[in-house]
Amino acid sequence: xxxMKLLVGPPASGxxxxxxxxxxxxxxxxxxxxxxxxxxxxxxxxxxxxxxxGVIGLEVMSFQRAxxxxxxxxxxxxxxxxxxxxxxxxxEALRESDGCRLPGPGEARLFARAVAEAKRFGVRPEEIxxxxxxxxxxxxxxxxxxxxxxxxxxxxxxxxxLEALRLVDSGKYALEDGLELLVVDGFxxxxxxxxxxxxxxxxxxxxxxxxPEVWGNLEASETLSARDPQVRTYRAPNPVSEARWVLxxxxxxxxxxxxxLDLAVVAPENRQAALLxxxxxxGVPLVEQxxxxxxxxxxxxxxxxxxxxxxxxxxxxxxxxxxxxxxxxAALERGLAGREPIGRLAxxxxxxxxxxxxxxxxEPGPDTLRWARGLLDSLPxxxxxxxxxxxxxxxxxxxxxxxPNFRPWWAALIAxxxxxxxxxxGVALLTPILASGTRYxxxxxxxxxxxxxxxxxxxxxxxxxxxxxxxxxxxxxxGLPRRFQGRDRLLLAExxxxxxxxxxxxxxxxxxxxxxxxxxxxxGRAPRLAAVPPGSAxxxxxxxxxxxxxSPLTLGNATVEELRYYEDCPFRFWIERRLxxxxxxxxxxxxxxxxxxxxxxxxxxxxxxxTRFAEAAGWLERFRERLxxxxxxxxxxxxxxxxxxxxxxxxxxxxxxxxxxxxxxxVEPKEFLRGRWSELWLAGYLLERNxxxxxxxxxxxxxxxxxxxxxxxxxxxxxxxxxxxQIDYRAMKVQEVLERFRKGDVNxxxxxxxxxxxxxxxxxxxxxx
Numbered sequence: 001x002x003x004m005k006l007l008v009g010p011p012a013s014g015x016x017x018x019x020x021x022x023x024x025x026x027x028x029x030x031x032x033x034x035x036x037x038x039x040x041x042x043x044x045x046x047x048x049x050x051x052x053x054g055v056i057g058l059e060v061m062s063f064q065r066a067x068x069x070x071x072x073x074x075x076x077x078x079x080x081x082x083x084x085x086x087x088x089x090x091x092e093a094l095r096e097s098d099g100c101r102l103p104g105p106g107e108a109r110l111f112a113r114a115v116a117e118a119k120r121f122g123v124r125p126e127e128i129x130x131x132x133x134x135x136x137x138x139x140x141x142x143x144x145x146x147x148x149x150x151x152x153x154x155x156x157x158x159x160x161x162l163e164a165l166r167l168v169d170s171g172k173y174a175l176e177d178g179l180e181l182l183v184v185d186g187f188x189x190x191x192x193x194x195x196x197x198x199x200x201x202x203x204x205x206x207x208x209x210x211x212p213e214v215w216g217n218l219e220a221s222e223t224l225s226a227r228d229p230q231v232r233t234y235r236a237p238n239p240v241s242e243a244r245w246v247l248x249x250x251x252x253x254x255x256x257x258x259x260x261l262d263l264a265v266v267a268p269e270n271r272q273a274a275l276l277x278x279x280x281x282x283g284v285p286l287v288e289q290x291x292x293x294x295x296x297x298x299x300x301x302x303x304x305x306x307x308x309x310x311x312x313x314x315x316x317x318x319x320x321x322x323x324x325x326x327x328x329x330a331a332l333e334r335g336l337a338g339r340e341p342i343g344r345l346a347x348x349x350x351x352x353x354x355x356x357x358x359x360x361x362x363e364p365g366p367d368t369l370r371w372a373r374g375l376l377d378s379l380p381x382x383x384x385x386x387x388x389x390x391x392x393x394x395x396x397x398x399x400x401x402x403x404p405n406f407r408p409w410w411a412a413l414i415a416x417x418x419x420x421x422x423x424x425x426g427v428a429l430l431t432p433i434l435a436s437g438t439r440y441x442x443x444x445x446x447x448x449x450x451x452x453x454x455x456x457x458x459x460x461x462x463x464x465x466x467x468x469x470x471x472x473x474x475x476x477x478x479g480l481p482r483r484f485q486g487r488d489r490l491l492l493a494e495x496x497x498x499x500x501x502x503x504x505x506x507x508x509x510x511x512x513x514x515x516x517x518x519x520x521x522x523x524g525r526a527p528r529l530a531a532v533p534p535g536s537a538x539x540x541x542x543x544x545x546x547x548x549x550x551s552p553l554t555l556g557n558a559t560v561e562e563l564r565y566y567e568d569c570p571f572r573f574w575i576e577r578r579l580x581x582x583x584x585x586x587x588x589x590x591x592x593x594x595x596x597x598x599x600x601x602x603x604x605x606x607x608x609x610x611t612r613f614a615e616a617a618g619w620l621e622r623f624r625e626r627l628x629x630x631x632x633x634x635x636x637x638x639x640x641x642x643x644x645x646x647x648x649x650x651x652x653x654x655x656x657x658x659x660x661x662x663x664x665x666x667v668e669p670k671e672f673l674r675g676r677w678s679e680l681w682l683a684g685y686l687l688e689r690n691x692x693x694x695x696x697x698x699x700x701x702x703x704x705x706x707x708x709x710x711x712x713x714x715x716x717x718x719x720x721x722x723x724x725x726q727i728d729y730r731a732m733k734v735q736e737v738l739e740r741f742r743k744g745d746v747n748x749x750x751x752x753x754x755x756x757x758x759x760x761x762x763x764x765x766x767x768x769x
Contacts, residue, residue: 004198004207008214009224012497015210016439018224019183020048022208023058031180032057036066038186040289041437045185047261057178063194064157066182067164074173081154084416086145087112088396089152091409093144095400097137102405105412114462115142119158121480122165122193128480129467138462165193168200175204184209186437188490192216192475212490216475229497233504233526235517239447241529242507243275246444247282248535249503250427253442260285262441264428266495268452272429275446282535285426289434294389294417299382303390304414306375307407310362313342324358326587326615327351330665349664350705354615364406368398372410393417432491435498443499448506448522449515453495455487492520505529552744559635560644560734564677567737571748575759588704591616592647592661596633619705626708630659636682637689642734644682647702654695655715656686662703669701669711677730679711684727687718 009015023033042060049055071077091108125143130136167173198207214220236242279286294300305320314337318328346355364371372394397409432453469479506517534540566573591613598605610617630648648659683697696715702708716723748763
């Protein structure tokens with residue numbers, strides 16, 4: 001009886017090349033080939049297969065896709081139970097087995113992983129050793145999970161595998177027309193079910209499997225010898241120097257004409273974000289290949305922020321929700337988190353009712369699915385197929401939990417939902433797992449320190465190591481394999497051979513400790529990083545800071561307050577005006593802006609404002625009478641310059657009141673006015689130019705949602721000497737700065753202000769001190 005052919009060879013021995021040759025021979029006979037590999041290997045195999053031209057009849061797929069194809073063409077499929085669905089169903093089984101105690105999502109996930117491993121090796125509940133209480137509990141949950149799944153009429157991923165094995169073992173199946181060869185490549189080991197499946201198919205078609213070592217009790221049909229890969233190793237002083245050197249090297253490679261698809265970078269998952277951030281600076285098309293879940297999408301993050309908000313509100317969660325931006329910014333400024341502190345802050349800002357309405361809105365009702373659908377309907381950003389996908393997760397969560405417990409379960413299942421993705425072309429950024437089964441012309445293996453690259457072998461929570469079976473006997477009997485097989489050795493050998501030229505780097509130290517290089521990757525003492533030309537504009541300078549030399553410019557007109565801003569730093573004023581940079585569009589600023597535009601309120605305008613700014617509706621109604629008496633958006637003088645603009649004003653019998661609105665919250669008026677010019681300058685202008693109509697001036701600072709506060713105990717007159725000195729100082733500064741402004745001086749004014757300057761990178765002259 002013919003069995004599958006096993007091609008054995010260490011990494012980089014030419015296994016994929018040999019199998020491609022066999023595939024090309026079959027395709028040349030107008031036959032079809034199935035190539036089974038890892039999901040991320042698909043584009044790589046097609047690229048290799050089409051190097052000499054197009055091919056017809058080659059299909060690259062995963063094992064799971066092959067099972068689907070065989071079952072579909074013979075007797076059909078049942079609806080699939082996805083990974084999140086399995087976690088939900090295991091959670092339901094746990095709740096029933098534990099006397100209706102609701103399990104946490106993490107506990108259900110632990111049991112679901114164990115169920116998946118048992119089914120992957122064809123082990124039924126009654127075949128699992130029950131040496132302790134937790135093992136017996138696992139068997140009970142596993143058995144109940146199978147009953148629930150059968151009642152639901154679905155198959156999980158492992159059911160497809162088991163049904164496909166039964167189908168090909170029976171021999172009563174039809175292959176697709178023209179299928180002549182099946183190739184399996186990219187794996188380090190196979191399960192007994194996969195071996196049985198391939199052996200059964202080998203009775204009808206040719207089956208070739210490539211592995212780095214003889215697996216179990218299988219025999220090699222052909223063995224390839226090892227090749228010495230070209231490996232260079234370097235040590236860097238720290239991770240930042242290492243990352244910058246790697247990106248400079250990649251940019252040099254691209255400049256020399258290398259195809260981005262022939263280059264790759266391997267890094268531990270926790271180091272990839274830094275490389276991606278620096279890649280923008282260097283202009284390197286580094287493309288992350290790590291699969292993302294629904295929680296990583298903008299829509300998923302928004303929904304998760306809402307679901308997690310009632311349990312522990314934080315500024316980041318509040319800022320993710322447009323309607324809660326004011327509260328989120330205030331919480332961020334004060335460093336507050338937690339339901340009680342945020343509630344007190346909302347009360348202080350006059351948003352207590354608004355905040356409580358959100359908390360009530362985020363509590364699921366008795367009909368959790370209806371509540372979930374209503375929540376999604378309130379988020380227009382979430383629509384189409386993604387909305388239906390998130391709603392499906394809500395249905396699964398509703399089988400287990402209700403009330404407040406529904407939210408964490410829904411959030412957990414969203415985080416289990418992987419998104420289909422087709423990364424754009426570029427230099428691949430890979431994890432060690434994603435590097436399997438692919439090969440490049442040049443690969444940079446970064447952060448090669450001890451412990452950074454591991455397959456994560458660890459003892460199972462339910463089945464102890466002594467109850468597991470060695471690989472040599474696994475094919476002969478049913479059971480679970482030993483967890484500790486020394487698989488790190490194969491991974492590290494594979495990483496050293498993932499390209500024609502492998503460049504390994506490691507940092508000698510980071511912020512926490514001295515690093516020890518991985519002995520299996522770094523053999524011997526490595527030299528320091530080789531010299532590479534600069535790859536970023538920040539690396540081109542010669543140590544002499546850039547100083548802007550700017551000729552005078554025509555700046556147009558400016559208000560009194562704009563002159564104060566100009567006096568602080570002319571360069572920043574010019575750039576922000578030129579680029580159209582304004583203050584963040586906070587809701588209260590938008591409200592003040594609309595009031596200025598209206599100038600006077602009418603009943604219709606007032607009701608419109610209450611509708612548009614629901615956060616301030618109560619405040620507007622509370623001060624209705626005063627707001628109706630004010631003139632908003634006052635600008636004086638009406639002709640000439642400079643001009644002072646004030647938010648609101650009122651003249652009663654020669655006493656003028658000037659109102660300036662501020663952000664919600666408490667305010668100290670004199671401190672608020674200390675850095676402003678408009679109010680006192682305008683007070684002096686009115687008292688000096690219109691002595692008959694204006695006898696005194698009151699200045700009030702009015703926090704939105706709060707009470708107006710007077711800045712001075714008594715109305716301002718020119719006889720009040722201390723205030724008169726402040727008015728004269730502002731008038732002198734306005735005239736002095738106006739002359740510089742008219743000359744068009746835009747030179748920077750570096751100092752402490754540079755720390756918070758948004759255009760510092762343009763100026764490049766920022767100094768501290």
